[in-house]
Amino acid sequence: MTANPSAAAPEAPTLPPATILGYPRIGRRRELKRAIEAFWKGASSEAQLQDTARELRAATRARLVELGLPAAGGAVPESFSFYDQVLDATIALGAIPHRFAGAVADAAGSDLAVLFALARGDKDHQPLEMTKWFDTNYHYSVPEFDERTPLAANPAALVAQVTEARAQGIESRPVLVGPVTYLLLAKASAEAGEGFRPLDRLDEVVAVYAELLAALAAAGASWVQLDEPALVSDSLPVPRAEVLKLVERAYATLGGTARGTARPAILLTAPYGDSSQALARLGALPVEAVHADLVRGSLPESALADGTLATAYAGTQLIAGVVDGRNIWRTDLRAALATATRLHDAGIATGIGTSNSLQHVPHDVADETQLDARLRSWLAFADQKVEQVAILARGLEDGTAAVEAELAAADAVLADRAAAPGVRDGAVRERAAGVTEADRSRAAEAERREAQRGLEIPQLATTTIGSFPQTTEIRKARAAFTRGEIDQDAYDGFLRAEIERVIRLQEEIGLDVLVHGEAERNDMVQYFAELLDGFAVTEHGWVQSYGTRATRPSILWGDVSRPAPMTVAWSSYAQSLTERPVKGMLTGPVTILAWSFVRDDQPLADTAEQVALALRDEIDDLVEAGISIVQVDEPALRELLPLDADRQADYLDWSVGSFRLATSGAANEVQIHTHLCYSEFGEIIDAVDGLDADVTSIEAARSRMDVVAPLGDHGYSRGIGPGVYDIHSPRVPSVDEQAELIRIAAARIPGEQLWVNPDCGLKTRGYEETVASLTNLVQAARTVRGA
Numbered sequence: 205m206t207a208n209p210s211a212a213a214p215e216a217p218t219l220p221p222a223t224i225l226g227y228p229r230i231g232r233r234r235e236l237k238r239a240i241e242a243f244w245k246g247a248s249s250e251a252q253l254q255d256t257a258r259e260l261r262a263a264t265r266a267r268l269v270e271l272g273l274p275a276a277g278g279a280v281p282e283s284f285s286f287y288d289q290v291l292d293a294t295i296a297l298g299a300i301p302h303r304f305a306g307a308v309a310d311a312a313g314s315d316l317a318v319l320f321a322l323a324r325g326d327k328d329h330q331p332l333e334m335t336k337w338f339d340t341n342y343h344y345s346v347p348e349f350d351e352r353t354p355l356a357a358n359p360a361a362l363v364a365q366v367t368e369a370r371a372q373g374i375e376s377r378p379v380l381v382g383p384v385t386y387l388l389l390a391k392a393s394a395e396a397g398e399g400f401r402p403l404d405r406l407d408e409v410v411a412v413y414a415e416l417l418a419a420l421a422a423a424g425a426s427w428v429q430l431d432e433p434a435l436v437s438d439s440l441p442v443p444r445a446e447v448l449k450l451v452e453r454a455y456a457t458l459g460g461t462a463r464g465t466a467r468p469a470i471l472l473t474a475p476y477g478d479s480s481q482a483l484a485r486l487g488a489l490p491v492e493a494v495h496a497d498l499v500r501g502s503l504p505e506s507a508l509a510d511g512t513l514a515t516a517y518a519g520t521q522l523i524a525g526v527v528d529g530r531n532i533w534r535t536d537l538r539a540a541l542a543t544a545t546r547l548h549d550a551g552i553a554t555g556i557g558t559s560n561s562l563q564h565v566p567h568d569v570a571d572e573t574q575l576d577a578r579l580r581s582w583l584a585f586a587d588q589k590v591e592q593v594a595i596l597a598r599g600l601e602d603g604t605a606a607v608e609a610e611l612a613a614a615d616a617v618l619a620d621r622a623a624a625p626g627v628r629d630g631a632v633r634e635r636a637a638g639v640t641e642a643d644r645s646r647a648a649e650a651e652r653r654e655a656q657r658g659l660e661i662p663q664l665a666t667t668t669i670g671s672f673p674q675t676t677e678i679r680k681a682r683a684a685f686t687r688g689e690i691d692q693d694a695y696d697g698f699l700r701a702e703i704e705r706v707i708r709l710q711e712e713i714g715l716d717v718l719v720h721g722e723a724e725r726n727d728m729v730q731y732f733a734e735l736l737d738g739f740a741v742t743e744h745g746w747v748q749s750y751g752t753r754a755t756r757p758s759i760l761w762g763d764v765s766r767p768a769p770m771t772v773a774w775s776s777y778a779q780s781l782t783e784r785p786v787k788g789m790l791t792g793p794v795t796i797l798a799w800s801f802v803r804d805d806q807p808l809a810d811t812a813e814q815v816a817l818a819l820r821d822e823i824d825d826l827v828e829a830g831i832s833i834v835q836v837d838e839p840a841l842r843e844l845l846p847l848d849a850d851r852q853a854d855y856l857d858w859s860v861g862s863f864r865l866a867t868s869g870a871a872n873e874v875q876i877h878t879h880l881c882y883s884e885f886g887e888i889i890d891a892v893d894g895l896d897a898d899v900t901s902i903e904a905a906r907s908r909m910d911v912v913a914p915l916g917d918h919g920y921s922r923g924i925g926p927g928v929y930d931i932h933s934p935r936v937p938s939v940d941e942q943a944e945l946i947r948i949a950a951a952r953i954p955g956e957q958l959w960v961n962p963d964c965g966l967k968t969r970g971y972e973e974t975v976a977s978l979t980n981l982v983q984a985a986r987t988v989r990g991a
């Protein structure tokens with residue numbers, strides 16, 4: 205065992221026993237969203253926006269103290285962000301890509317203007333790319349690095365928060381994405397030299413972090429939190445063992461300076477997964493506290509048993525992340541306390557924390573006044589989770605008996621939930637238990653291809669991904685219907701007129717396979733959640749997705765079944781209007797799970813199976829009603845891939861299995877499509893193959909068909925539609941541009957397999973650019989076909 209440098213300091217501080225890793229930033233009523241969007245529109249000044257942000261931060265701190273976090277000692281995290289925490293780190297490091305030099309000049313010294321320019325781009329600049337944060341549905345702004353990317357500590361925002369908190373009588377803890385995770389999430393800029401990796405600049409970046417920490421210490425911060433979720437992921441550019449070495453190197457430097465003057469005490473966190481293999485080594489670093497996610501992860505049993513863990517943590521505190529920051533269920537307090545107590549009893553200075561930042565859950569269950577009271581009693585949003593952390597901390601400090609009443613109340617909630625009607629539905633379970641492998645297989649590909657000839661689909665067939673622009677009129681009609689201002693008949697009439705318009709438009713444009721346009725859907729998951737049994741929807745349960753965008757995930761609380769058809773009326777109406785095939789449109793089981801809060805009392809695989817059976821019945825009904833092509837979207841297939849390599853095979857097995865269960869009841873004549881809207885699917889290409897869909901559409905335009913080569917090499921034999929129109933921007937791609945992309949694809953993939961379509965749905969686009977782009981798309985397909 206190497207010497208533990210912090211063990212040598214007898215006065216090593218500890219955090220109060222109750223803390224959380226972060227809190228929702230957008231505000232209880234999405235105040236920050238409104239304030240930022242008003243500022244973007246020019247309806248308010250930067251000073252007004254800063255005032256709103258300051259008030260929100262102050263209210264958050266006060267609320268956290270009210271809920272039970274101590275005001276002193278660094279328990280309250282400063283997790284505010286105007287847009288994204290990775291982007292905040294970019295600003296704090298001064299790592300503004302050269303291509304934004306013009307935007308920096310325009311910003312005239314305003315960090316906020318620079319931040320928004322990076323996040324959103326402007327007329328001259330493409331914004332930073334956005335991508336999903338670990339295995340969540342939150343998106344961060346991807347840093348861009350090359351050999352010359354500037355670096356200069358800019359601690360202003362962090363220091364301001366510490367100062368504000370002190371003025372409020374609260375000793376808070378600034379939070380920053382750690383240097384190793386930051387660089388592992390960065391990408392090489394377009395100007396980077398051959399072979400450059402952002403990680404090549406780790407030592408320089410660590411030096412800037414050291415400056416930031418010094419500024420925080422000077423401002424009076426006693427603690428800083430550095431988040432290193434890279435420690436739990438096998439999906440990064442370097443293997444996990446290497447990540448640990450990089451963390452050791454970075455924190456030897458960061459922790460190696462004098463605590464108090466050169467830096468605050470450091471809390472190093474490892475949220476979103478299992479760090480058990482690394483935990484003992486992290487304890488030996490010169491940091492004052494280490495956090496472990498003990499919801500997704502586990503305790504290192506052998507190191508705990510043989511005392512290695514306790515030795516490593518002599519002088520280092522361990523924050524046990526036992527309250528789940530990813531879901532909305534009340535915690536099994538007795539089990540959580542037992543886990544933390546094992547660490548405590550092993551002689552480790554133990555604190556209670558959340559598994560990860562609470563940014564992934566809504567604010568407060570108390571706001572959900574419309575929710576069924578019994579269901580509500582089972583739930584815990586961010587505020588309730590903070591209270592649970594405080595209870596557990598009391599139990600850890602004062603002994604189980606001190607919180608026996610709270611533990612008993614939690615036991616009663618769990619028992620009530622387990623016994624409640626609908627949580628287990630005998631018929632649903634019996635049907636799921638009877639599923640056989642035969643239910644997951646369709647006939648051989650060639651046989652299906654033959655049977656589908658009757659569809660008369662041309663080579664390079666043109667189609668769209670499903671949604672057409674969600675216009676203001678559509679939103680207004682939906683809102684009026686929800687408020688009861690128009691009745692069901694009026695609303696249905698409106699939607700039918702909309703469908704007819706979209707069908708006629710597609711015929712005019714000349715698309716081969718049509719869609720009904722999805723005007724009836726508020727959201728591709730919530731729409732189904734509202735129609736399936738076993739789900740509930742919230743009123744205020746907003747969770748940040750990126751920037752000012754938030755989603756309201758549904759709550760999947762019970763066994764899932766389908767009381768009635770969900771999409772048949774719309775799809776069959778659309779089909780009745782045209783001779784061309786109209787695709788039925790469903791959201792797949794994995795995506796429905798990924799974008800909802802799911803029950804935690806059974807494996808995800810079992811829940812997916814129930815959703816799949818409901819979708820299987822829907823497909824039967826669609827086909828019965830005359831639909832011959834059904835698309836089942838699975839855009840979240842990649843997102844739910846476990847960070848832990850050991851868990852990936854099992855995941856791919858059940859996720860692919862649930863898709864096949866949903867789709868394999870379809871006769872050979874029925875063409876099954878799927879859609880995945882990202883291009884980095886190298887890792888899951890076998891899974892995509894395993895879905896066995898007749899046609900798969902994917903994102904490809906932004907990467908200029910990068911995905912096509914791996915597909916060609918893989919010998920992918922079914923239909924594939926690599927997007928030729930980037931729907932993320934209002935820009936209209938020309939005929940030539942789209943034809944060029946089709947040709948790139950056609951060079952690797954036989955024409956009869958190739959489909960021509962946009963990257964994703966068109967719901968966020970306007971009609972003008974949509975019609976122009978699709979007209980060009982059809983023309984591009986014709987040009988290439990004729991060549």
Ligand code: MET
Pocket residue numbers: 669670671728789837839879881964965966967
């Ligand atoms: C995020 S994937 C979206 C697929 C859906 N069918 C749409 O077109 O909007």
Ligand SMILES: [Zn+2]
Pocket residue numbers: 669839879880881963964965
């Ligand atoms: Zn998509």
